[in-house]
Amino acid sequence: MSSPILISLDAMGGDHGPSVVVAGVRDYRKRHGGEGVRFLLHGDETAIRAEMARCALTDDICIIRHTGKVVAMDEKPAQAMRRGKGSSLWNAIEAVKLGEAGAIVSAGNTGALMAISKLLLRMSAHGLERPAIVASWPTLRGVTAVLDVGANVESDAEQLVEFAIMGEAFHAAVHSNGGRPTIGILNVGSEDMKGHEEVREANRILREGGEGLGLDYRGFVEGDDIAKGTVDVVVTDGFTGNIALKTAEGVARFISALMKEALTSGVMAQAGALLALPALRRMRQKIDPSAINGGPLLGLNGIVVKSHGGADAKGFGNAIRIAVELGRSDYLVKVSESFNRLTAVMEQPPAPAAEHAMETPQ
Structure with a gap:
């Protein structure tokens, strides 16, 4: 039996607010069972109850904490930190800080979510300036975790190693089948x-200290290795990662548009599309953004998952799934232990460069 967990939800966040958040709870329960999972919804009680009635969700599943205060999607992070106390976003994060909830999910303002999470939960490593956002990237072999994809524009070597530690623990908790992530x-x-x-x-650092850190490090990978699934975790700075992510999303939309145009170009093409419908549906499910929605903010002393602001119920339900799996895992403990090992590795002097002795002529 799965351990009980309470998930805190910012019910007013995102483009659609309670209509998607509450429907996302229903979707999660429909697809994953929801055994031992309850939800703490922060926001306007009247609006939330109306959606609960529509989705046939009861008070034994969803607990409501009323607040009429909301952080706007276009509000600056500094403003959100000054004026956000008591808002649905602030209260949802605070429930994790107080130990009431095991994780929080929000589709709201990304900058505000990151700033308030850092303020309330604090960072788990002294070198990290802000959380790293991890993307679950569909590949030929399954799913690869890519981080950072936008939070830290520049990252030094130690931060990249910390991303490797956090990404490995995330992949093991959410996507791994029992093996050690590469x-x-x-x-x-x-x-x-x-x-x-x-x-x-x-x-x-990773080559010399990888085993001491308990990591299966495979070296450098290139851009095309991400979609191949060459490794389970790809580490990069937020500038490069965000460009790679947006490029991949654009290419996926471009290919989808080309396929739609080709398959509707005539009667014969439409007939062929009908025959290929099962395969096309499987392909659509593979690249469906809803199926991989939910980007955890790694590096915090708590589980925070960001959903796309425009996500539908299925997408929000998937973000809940990631929050539940992370919240029930030993992710935070594993990261803390790995950071302690990293400190020991960093205190060791670099290995001396190999010296090549000159041969004496005979």
């Missing part, structure tokens, strides 16, 4: 001398 650093080539100083130094 890790690679995104670079312009696979050779050790490629890339800028920070990625080369992170590569050195």
